[in-house]
Amino acid sequence: MAIKVDKDWRKKEESYGEIVKKYPTISPFIITQIDVQRRGVEYTRKALDQVDKTIHQTGKVGEADIPVSLLLRDGTSICTSIFSEAGVNAPLNQRDRYLVDVVDDRIVLVDEDQVIDEVFYWEKPRYFDKLTSNGTPMGQVVDARPQRFHINMNKYCHFWDTPGHGCKYCGIGASGQKFRGCANELVNFDEVREVMQEIIKEKGRFTGVVLTGGSILSGDELLDDELEGYIKTLQAVGTAFSTKKFPSQVNSTAFNERQLIRLYEETGLTSYTTDFEVFDEKLYQWICPGKAHYLPHEEVKKRLYKAVEIFGKGQVNTGIVSGVEMAEPQGYQSEQEALKMNFEFAEELASHGVGLKHDVWNVVPGSIFFRQSTPSLDYYVHLTKGFYEIMCKYGISTEMDNYRKCGMHASINMDRI
Ligand code: SF4
Structure with a gap:
């Protein structure tokens, strides 16, 4: 069951960029990890085309093979559970999810058209x-x-x-x-x-x-x-x-x-x-x-x-x-x-x-x-x-x-x- 995004949610709390500035002793990677786990992610078609089932850990959502989770450049893991009901790696909440997209041949996290950072799909042993x-x-x-x-x-x-x-x-x-x-x-x-x-x-x-x-x-x-x-x-x-x-x-x-x-x-x-x-x-x-x-x-x-x-x-x-x-x-x-x-x-x-x-x-x-x-x-x-x-x-x-x-x-x- 879908929950409606509150279109004003960004006006009610400090943004990712403001929080990064507010906590200079906390690594931005950790702040990214927290926010992505809080808001969830959706994948563009281009991002899903980068999935290679012989290399990556994936789960099925409908017909699509979705990466089980993400990794940041410093090795920080982002666990993004797969919920088939929602159709994407998506917790239900009143905020927009991050987008996983491909920009300049890199898989990246995007929020409001801004690239936040590069991400990698978890590889299988x-x-x-x-x-x-x-x-x-x-x-x-x-x-x-x-x-x-x-x-x-x-x-x-x-x-x-x-x-x-x-x-x-x-x-x-x-x-x-x-x-x-x-x-x-x-x-x-x-x-x-x-x-x-x-x-x-x-x-x-x-x-x-x-x-x-x-x-x-x-x-x-x-x-x-x-x-x-x-x-x-x-x-x-x-x-x-x-x-x-x-x-x-x-x-x-x-x-x-x-x-x-x-x-x-x-x-x-x-x-x-x-x-x-x-x-x-x-x-x-x-x-x-x-x-x-x-x-x-x-x-x-x-x-x-x-x-x-x-x-x-x-x-x-x-x-x-x-x-x-x-x-x-x-x-x-x-x-x-x-x-x-x-x-x-x-x-x-x-x-x-x-x-x-x-x-x-x-x-x-x-x-x-x-x-x-x-x-x-x-x-x-x-x-x-x-x-x-x-x-x-x-x-x-x-x-x-x-x-x-x-x-x-x-x-x-x-x-x-
Ligand atoms: S119901 Fe059981 S599995 Fe679920 S959170 Fe509680 S203890 Fe854990």
């Missing part, structure tokens, strides 16, 4: 189109971003099993899986083992592997089945390494102390994330009702602090879907108040050694929040700067998720400067 012995394309078992490998341990999130429990900004509804699960939910551990043998032949740019996936609430104790899934997947990944530990991260539902110890001791895992999603407790209950039901705000905090004890400072962080704290009608009405809340809570977490990252909220078609609008570019740049400064103040390294390892989260993408 060599193993991507090879098949496992089950006939699955290897890229479907282990995905890749420009800097790292990515495994989706579980394709379905069981918060959706209970009506009203899914997170309100969540895109799972967009893929039609809401309330009904999916077949072959878990990754196939034998296939992971097989793909890893191909992956280690790959030269160059990859620095580690990140595992994530939907929540699994079942087991003897809450989340025990999810824990087993991560342990088995990590053990399959570990067959490619001769050392016990290898550069890796799990982003899971918040495990308790016993589960975290097992995850650390029984696998090669080096770093851990569980996303808070929303720092304000009341809004967390409204926006993530399933999570809040099983894992109250205070409990997530305790589990994160335990994770720091187990994995070490600098090896644990947490993320928020930044901007949802301003969703109507219960969210903050003022960007200043929302920033203040985020910084106060971030400071409390960082004082216990927890690192901070934020994803830029884009309004996903099919999500409960599909009619909402995201905050201004100024809000996001201010948040990015603030989170980074808080991490520096408490001596928390960005290394586990920095630009060499992920580059997706603006606040921890700043260490290159």
